[in-house]
Amino acid sequence: MATEKIQIFDTTLRDGEQVPGCKLNKEQKLIIASRLDELGVDVIEAGFPISSPGDFEAVDAISQIVTHATVCGLTRANIKDIECAVRALEKAIKPRIHTGIGTSENHMKHKFNCSEQQIIDRAAEAVAFAKRYVDDVEFYAEDAGRSDNAFLAKVCEEVIKAGATVLNIPDTTGYCLPEEYGKKINYLKEHVSGIENAILSCHCHNDLGLATANSIAGIQNGARQIECTINGIGERAGNTSMEEVVMIMKQHPYLNFHTDINTRMLTEMSRLVSDSMGMIVQPNKAIVGSNAFAHSSGIHQDGVIKNRETYEIIDPQEVGVNESSIVLTARSGRSALAYRFKNIGFEVTKLELDELYIRFLDVADRKKEVNNEDLHGIMQQFQYQQQSKAI
Structure with missing residues (x-):
C-alpha cells in the first residue's frame, strides 16, 4: 500500500x-x-x-x-x-x-x-x-x-x-x-x-x-x-x-x-x-537514550537473549546502535551471566555457572554494575580455586 x-x-x-x-x-x-x-x-x-x-x-x-x-x-x-x-x-x-x-x-x-x-x-x-x-x-x-x-x-x-x-x-x-x-x-x-x-x-x-x-x-x-x-x-x-x-x-x-x-x-x-x-540526553530517552536498548532485569535479559523482539520493538541497528546491551546488576539472572561470559571468551557449564553466579551476586551486591573487568576477576578466582582443588 x-x-x-x-x-x-x-x-x-x-x-x-x-x-x-x-x-x-x-x-x-x-x-x-x-x-x-x-x-x-x-x-x-x-x-x-x-x-x-x-x-x-x-x-x-x-x-x-x-x-x-x-x-x-x-x-x-x-x-x-x-x-x-x-x-x-x-x-x-x-x-x-x-x-x-x-x-x-x-x-x-x-x-x-x-x-x-x-x-x-x-x-x-x-x-x-x-x-x-x-x-x-x-x-x-x-x-x-x-x-x-x-x-x-x-x-x-x-x-x-x-x-x-x-x-x-x-x-x-x-x-x-x-x-x-x-x-x-x-x-x-x-x-x-x-x-x-x-x-x-x-x-x-x-x-x-x-x-x-x-x-x-x-x-x-x-x-x-x-x-x-x-x-x-x-x-x-x-x-x-x-x-x-x-x-x-x-x-x-x-x-x-x-x-x-x-x-x-x-x-x-x-x-x-x-x-x-552540552545538553546531556537522559538515559531513559526514547530511541536515543543510553538505556533505550539496555536490559538489567533477569527476566528481560533472558527474553532478549532468546529472541530480541521479546522486549524490543525496534531493532537497535535501525537507529544506528550496534546491538542491545545486557547490563549485569544484582537483578540479572544466570542466562545473562553466561551470555556475558561467552562474550568475553568463556564457555561455562551449568554446574560452573551455578558457582560463578554465587560469586557474581557477591560482587553485584557491592557495585551498581558488574563490568567485564569484574567478570575476568571472578573467573580467574574461580579457576584458581578449581586448580587448587585438583592438586
Whole structure:
C-alpha cells in the first residue's frame, strides 16, 4: 500500500538553540546543518536572522552549504524582519521565510494589544510582503493551541490568499491534549477555504509531555509536516522529538506515512547535538537514550537473549546502535551471566555457572554494575580455586 510522505522540518538550530546555555558558534551550526541535510530532513530552520549579527551570518552560511533541504529563516510579522531574512537566505537553493503572529486571545490582548481584524491584517500583509521575494512562505499562528478555532480558520484563509504555502499550527505552550490538537487540525482541514493549496504543519511543545503524541494526532488529522528537534530540545520542556515521531511512523505502518529520514543516523545525530550543545540526553530517552536498548532485569535479559523482539520493538541497528546491551546488576539472572561470559571468551557449564553466579551476586551486591573487568576477576578466582582443588 502506498504511503503519504510527512515532511520533517528540523528546528534544532533555531528553537533548539533557544535553550539557556546552549549557544552554538557558526562552525558548530554548519556541521549540524550539513549532517541534517545528509539525514534527509526536508526543511532546516537555520535561525532567526534579525535576532543578532551572529544568527544572520549563520543563516547566510548554512544557505550556502545545504544542497537538498529547504533552508528556512524565522521572522516576526514585520517588514524589517522579513527584509533581513531575505538577505540571509539569498544564496539558498530552496529558501523559505517563516513569518507569523500570535492568534490566541491571550496574545492579542496582552502581547500585541490588537483587535482580531488587526491581527488578520498584519498576518496577511507579512505573508504578501515575504511572497515578493520567495515562493515558499510559511505562516505561524503563535499559540494556536489556545486559539479559537473559528478565528484561527479566518487567519489561515487570509494568509493562504496572500500566498502562504505552509500553515504552522503551534501548540506553543504545550497545552493541548492529543484529541484536542487533532480536532483543531481537522477543523482547519474542513473549514478553511483554499486549504488544499497549503500544507498544515505541527509545531508542538512538551510542557505536559505531549509533544510527540500531539504531532502524531496532527498528521492523523491532515497535517503533512512535523516541526521537531533532535533529542526534543527547545524552549522550556522542549519540542517534539524528531527521532520519536520518525520511528513511530516507521514502526506503525498502518498509519500509512513515511519520511525520508535515514534512521540509521539518528543515534549519531543525537550525540552530535548533545556534545555540541552540552545538553546531556537522559538515559531513559526514547530511541536515543543510553538505556533505550539496555536490559538489567533477569527476566528481560533472558527474553532478549532468546529472541530480541521479546522486549524490543525496534531493532537497535535501525537507529544506528550496534546491538542491545545486557547490563549485569544484582537483578540479572544466570542466562545473562553466561551470555556475558561467552562474550568475553568463556564457555561455562551449568554446574560452573551455578558457582560463578554465587560469586557474581557477591560482587553485584557491592557495585551498581558488574563490568567485564569484574567478570575476568571472578573467573580467574574461580579457576584458581578449581586448580587448587585438583592438586
